[in-house]
Amino acid sequence: MLTTKQKVYLRSLAQTEKPVFQIGQNALSDNLIKTVSDYLKKHELVKISVLKNCDADLKELGFDLAMMTKSECVQIIGRQLVLYKRAKEPKIILP
Template identity: 45%
Template sequence: MLTGKQKRFLRAEAHHLDPIFQVGKGGVNDNMIKQIGEALEARELMKVSILQNCDEDKQEVAQSIAKGAKAEIVQIIGNIIILYKESRENKQLVLPK
């Protein structure tokens, strides 16, 4: 579980990132969750964009992605979800205590 200080740090780090994945009309599927998990292992921090034609609620989308990829939701702002997962092999970010 992330603390407020850690979330603030991660939000600042994610500010300059562009969304890598988009959730559209099809919603979230197993293949997308697998790819997001692999991308998080490589990057640790990423943005996911929710398109206008997505039928699901953005909170539900964020929860299902985070649960499937075993990641933490840093923030949901507008139609962007910021996710964090500590990498096992290529650790890049050092979180404040």
């Protein structure tokens, strides 16, 4: 579980990043979940853009994706999600 201070720090890191993945009409496919999970293992932090043709509720989508990838949903703002998963050897040092 992340503290508020840690979430603020992760948000500041994610602010300068561009979205790596896009979620579209198919919402959460097995391929997307596997790819996001693999990306999180290497980079710890990922920013995902949700396209307008995705009918799913954004909060529900974010928390479902976080649960399926065993990560934490740091932020849902607009149509973008930020997920964080601590690696065995962390690259991001949290405050």
